Amino acid sequence: MKITRKEVEYVAHLARLELTPEEAEEFTGQLGQILEYFDKLNELDTSAIEPTSHAIPVVNAFREDVVKPSDDQETALKNAPAREDGFFRVPKIIE
Amino acid sequence: MDYEAVIGLEVHAQLLTKSKIFCGCSTEFGAPPNTHVCPVCLGMPGVLPVLNRQVAEFAIRAGLALHCRIREKSLFARKNYFYPDLPKGYQISMFEAPLCEHGWLEIPADGKSKRVSIIRIHLEEDAGKLVHAGDFDSAVESFVDLNRAGVPLMEIVSGPDLRSPEEAAEYMRTLRNILVYLEVCDGNMEEGSLRCDANVSIRPRGEEKFGTRAELKNMNSFRHVEKALAFEIERQKRVLESGGKVVQETRLWNAEAGKTLGMRGKEESHDYRYFPDPDLVPLVVDREWVERVRKNLPELPEQKRARFVSEYGLPEYDAGVLTAEKALADYFEATVKAGVEPKPASNWIMAELLRELKDDEKDVRDCPVRPEQLAALFRLMKDGTISGKIAKVVFSDMYKTGRDPAAIVEEKGLKQVTDTAAIEQAIDEVIAKNPTQLEQYRSGKTKVFGFFVGQVMKATQGKANPELVNELLKKKLG
Numbered sequence: 001m002k003i004t005r006k007e008v009e010y011v012a013h014l015a016r017l018e019l020t021p022e023e024a025e026e027f028t029g030q031l032g033q034i035l036e037y038f039d040k041l042n043e044l045d046t047s048a049i050e051p052t053s054h055a056i057p058v059v060n061a062f063r064e065d066v067v068k069p070s071d072d073q074e075t076a077l078k079n080a081p082a083r084e085d086g087f088f089r090v091p092k093i094i095e
Numbered sequence: 096m097d098y099e100a101v102i103g104l105e106v107h108a109q110l111l112t113k114s115k116i117f118c119g120c121s122t123e124f125g126a127p128p129n130t131h132v133c134p135v136c137l138g139m140p141g142v143l144p145v146l147n148r149q150v151a152e153f154a155i156r157a158g159l160a161l162h163c164r165i166r167e168k169s170l171f172a173r174k175n176y177f178y179p180d181l182p183k184g185y186q187i188s189m190f191e192a193p194l195c196e197h198g199w200l201e202i203p204a205d206g207k208s209k210r211v212s213i214i215r216i217h218l219e220e221d222a223g224k225l226v227h228a229g230d231f232d233s234a235v236e237s238f239v240d241l242n243r244a245g246v247p248l249m250e251i252v253s254g255p256d257l258r259s260p261e262e263a264a265e266y267m268r269t270l271r272n273i274l275v276y277l278e279v280c281d282g283n284m285e286e287g288s289l290r291c292d293a294n295v296s297i298r299p300r301g302e303e304k305f306g307t308r309a310e311l312k313n314m315n316s317f318r319h320v321e322k323a324l325a326f327e328i329e330r331q332k333r334v335l336e337s338g339g340k341v342v343q344e345t346r347l348w349n350a351e352a353g354k355t356l357g358m359r360g361k362e363e364s365h366d367y368r369y370f371p372d373p374d375l376v377p378l379v380v381d382r383e384w385v386e387r388v389r390k391n392l393p394e395l396p397e398q399k400r401a402r403f404v405s406e407y408g409l410p411e412y413d414a415g416v417l418t419a420e421k422a423l424a425d426y427f428e429a430t431v432k433a434g435v436e437p438k439p440a441s442n443w444i445m446a447e448l449l450r451e452l453k454d455d456e457k458d459v460r461d462c463p464v465r466p467e468q469l470a471a472l473f474r475l476m477k478d479g480t481i482s483g484k485i486a487k488v489v490f491s492d493m494y495k496t497g498r499d500p501a502a503i504v505e506e507k508g509l510k511q512v513t514d515t516a517a518i519e520q521a522i523d524e525v526i527a528k529n530p531t532q533l534e535q536y537r538s539g540k541t542k543v544f545g546f547f548v549g550q551v552m553k554a555t556q557g558k559a560n561p562e563l564v565n566e567l568l569k570k571k572l573g
Contacts (some may be wrong), residue, residue: 014366053170053371057515059379066111068119068133076129076137076241086128087226087238087473090179 117144158195433470
């Protein structure tokens with residue numbers, strides 16, 4: 001078994017996904033298969049190869065430090081489910 | 096048992112760019128909520144962040160000043176967590192490949208200097224701000240302002256090298272001073288442009304192994320850093336001495352209560368699942384870039400201090416006080432440039448100016464008296480228009496009103512009396528009124544001379560030229 005159901009539930013929680021018991025069962029099997037496939041890839045010796053972070057060989061895309069007009073408040077808040085006095089309104093969350 | 100504290104600090108410094116780290120929105124503080132935002136910093140789907148070149152430049156500058164190795168290739172990574180002030184559901188930061196590593200900083204400790212290691216400096220974006228309406232405990236909603244989301248931050252992580260709250264505060268002060276000198280951060284802790292989290296643990300003195308640490312947050316001044324650490328160290332001692340165990344946790348400093356409190360309802364230890372951000376290409380800093388920044392590094396506190404001694408002939412002490420704040424050092428140099436001799440300028444700034452600022456809890460940058468005005472006051476002293484004593488009175492007035500010294504002297508009639516006849520008249524009156532003291536003086540008790548000087552100065556409201564008073568008094572009492 002490459003991944004336990006408990007791990008699947010933990011990852012789902014981190015991603016704020018709600019899984020039914022059936023779904024958790026199903027994904028445990030599927031994720032296990034995916035991880036098994038990685039075992040196959042792991043047979044290759046890649047110790048001398050730098051891990052790939054990007055698929056394209058481009059570095060240093062910059063912008064200059066210049067202020068551009070921002071959106072107005074109305075536009076910014078347009079899609080907000082709840083708002084008040086120019087703020088997004090959200091349930092209180094205590095960390 | 097005798098315990099020793101082990102402290103490491105994580106300092107977040109807001110970089111002094113005009114625009115945000117990955118978009119062109121303004122970084123200006125205090126705008127109406129959600130007016131410095133755009134699709135990029137709001138985390139709208141399909142947008143592409145692009146790195147502000149100045150952000151990299153500033154971090155390299157700080158890295159070099161803190162003796163770090165600048166990494167040739169750094170990567171931005173996504174730090175994943177959910178919180179309402181983070182619109183994307185992840186913060187763009189650096190993880191495995193930070194821009195600067197392996198540096199150090201020297202701080203004064205016990206009259207010597209102590210080297211504190213800098214483990215890493217990395218770049219990241221700030222999150223938005225949560226505002227709680229009304230009473231925090233009874234509130235059920237929060238309000239989110241995303242103006243700050245995407246403002247560039249540099250996180251500077253020290254090694255676990257600090258051993259007391261005082262050392263930690265000293266580290267903060269030294270670091271702040273360097274960042275301000277470098278002009279990469281304004282160092283304003285109240286506005287949050289410099290923030291500090293602390294990792295603190297205790298261990299029996301002599302023990303090598305670290306104890307379990309707590310992470311402290313929410314300390315927004317040097318004083319609070321010191322107080323929060325002192326409280327936390329005592330708390331951990333009490334826990335250990337009563338046979339308990341310190342739990343690894345995040346604690347918030349509550350300034351009103353003077354306590355650190357464990358955070359309520361905190362979920363399981365953060366698992367940020369970092370991975371390279373595919374939207375941002377690697378940052379490659381070649382040697383040429385590093386050398387160009389190195390060549391243009393501004394003068395740092397230590398260098399300025401040495402120069403103040405060699406160039407202006409100031410004592411070490413003066414140089415130390417004046418360079419403790421870049422703005423103060425600039426004020427001194429502007430005063431000298433405006434024509435005041437270095438040592439008198441230094442004396443005046445350290446005594447009169449700093450006292451007024453301290454009483455007022457004001458920053459020298461907001462000083463109502465400009466260096467040119469201070470120089471004008473010195474000229475009035477030098478040409479004999481006013482005495483040194485009166486100058487202090489005039490300065491006080493200048494500080495309160497921001498007016499020019501000449502205008503104050505004119506209006507209040509504070510011009511020094513150099514008219515010999517007027518001073519002689521005052522002397523005659525004083526002598527006539529004080530026969531006993533005159534008798535004492537003439538019988539050899541020359542100490543009462545000071546009494547006569549004082550009386551004459553008083554009779555002339557302090558405006559008589561002191562040298563002239565001395566000279567004439569000697570003659571008359573003779």
